[in-house]
Amino acid sequence: MKYLLALAVRSAWNRKLTLGLTLMSIALSVALLIGVERVRQDAQDSFSQSVSGTDLVVGARTSPVQLMLYAVFHIGDATNNIHWQTYKDIAANPAVAWTIPVSMGDSHHGFPVVGTTTDYFEHFHYGESQPLTFSDGKPFSGLFDAVIGAEVAQQLGYHLGDRITLSHGMGGIGLTEHADKPFTVVGILARTGTPVDRTVHVSLEAIEAIHLDWQGGAKIPGFSIPAEYVGKFDLTPKEVTAILVGLQSRAGVFRMQRYVNEYHAEPLLAVLPGVALDQLWQVVGVAERALLAVSGMVVVVGLCGLVAVILASLNERRRELAILRSVGARPMDVFLLLSAEGLFITLSGTLIGMALLTALTASLVPLIQSHYGLTIIPRFISYDELGLLGIVMGVSLLASLAPGYSAYKLSLSDGLTPRI
């Protein structure tokens, strides 16, 4: 048995070019499969950890998924805003421990600008209830102070004291600038792996101030209020886009949700972030499952190639098998010899694929992090991936039986004298 395995290895080595190519295709397909699974896992993890500790997200009535998209991920626009009075009502509710109002609509070089209060830096949590921390500077205090996320700072190369101007609207190109009222970077947040990294934070009052001389989404022609004079105006916000709400007790979450949903003055929607994130992930998840299915098919293609290569070599090896039979190998030995080859190739292909993936993730993690804001945790293997690899090995075991069986039949019919 041991000799048979040694024989299988030496025989495989003898055909190292074709088998090597097959091995590479299996290694690559395994790396792809596990890579996709890994990105999928980490994307889902960082996705579901983009907000934590917030009991309710409140916005104008829309779909829960859309509310999450703009309130947490700052993607898309709100259909409607919430009146300031409504915000004050909700904040004053005895069940409510804290609130974070957010006001959106402006951007800076494609990064969303969020108007909020300093409560944001105190109460916003992400991941496993981690608070926001400053890698540099402090929360905004002056009117034209801005606190930027780690990603914004890194990509645009900003430091404390840099002056930035905001653009009206989302997107990057062709936007009108609030050039007359520049902001100063006073704080840079530490990296979180959440949308916070890509956000510019300013005070709600600042949002009011830069829009004083605006009406209906455009600058009023021939009318301008210089930055020095905005202090003379009432900068109390009239509207906010959404509110993140923390409750005194989680037990009251459904009562509070009902209160918001039945709020008399305007139509509102309150969602539980966990539930909405799950819903949102189900939408995104279709693509992600399709990707996994495609990479699974790539592995199947790799295994088919392997079986084809081994089967094709079988004809050339009939005499070799007859010699082995003549020195006493049983048909079962021949079966094992050929099956072992397939298994050996898949096993080493899988190992090489995993090594390749590990090396690749290790070297690409910073790049992925900075380009896609996706945190991939370098690791050799997880339990879920082990399950996938188990399936790959199981399928390859089944696939390897095919050449083994062909060789078995062939060695029975050829006996000692193959007819070639």
Added chain:
Amino acid sequence: MANNGVVKIENLSFRYPKADSACLDIQELHANAGDRIFVYGPSGSGKSTLLGLLGGVLSPERGTISLLGHELTKMSPSARDRLRADHIGFVFQQFNLIPYLSVTDNVLLSCRFSARRHSRAVASGCTLHGEAARLLDHLDIAPELRHRPVTQLSVGQQQRVAAARALIGRPEVVIADEPTSALDAERQIAFLDLLSRECIAANATLLFVSHDRRLASGFSLEISLPSLNRAQAAQEAA
């Protein structure tokens, strides 16, 4: 177990699963220990079938084959495989060697599947490799060739390595199937002499199958398969 009956075939008939008539039908064939038998077998005379039956990879329709007193027809296929490994050495026409193994590893292949031949080889040569080296020496394979890949050897050298593989561990029977057909006339005689000499030295029964009657001269007995095989005679008569 009869002392001198190494190979004993009686009333043997064999038909391939899909054939409508028998391919081989032999009344009787005997070989004793130390016999060196030339089996004249032109193509189509049922030569391969006879080899398959003797080697235990084929099973006759009726009749008996016994090898060293073991009744092959009463044994399981894997027991027949073990019997073949323990007691028969084969030399084939050409491409006799496993291309990815060295000369020595090809010779030792016989000992990998048979514990009996392994221990007998060790007993007669102190070590397994020593015995392989001794046989290769006897068969005129220079020591520097022993660790080369077999693909670098000439056809004549390859056949002599195959002979060493057939002889190692002193099997009782050596079956050679056209081992010289790829060699030129001069080398044919030389190879035959070497093979005969080593079989005598090992006291092995040699069954030498060939279509070339000119080679029969040095053998103690000549058998003509076409006249022995009643199935073929019947076909030709029809």
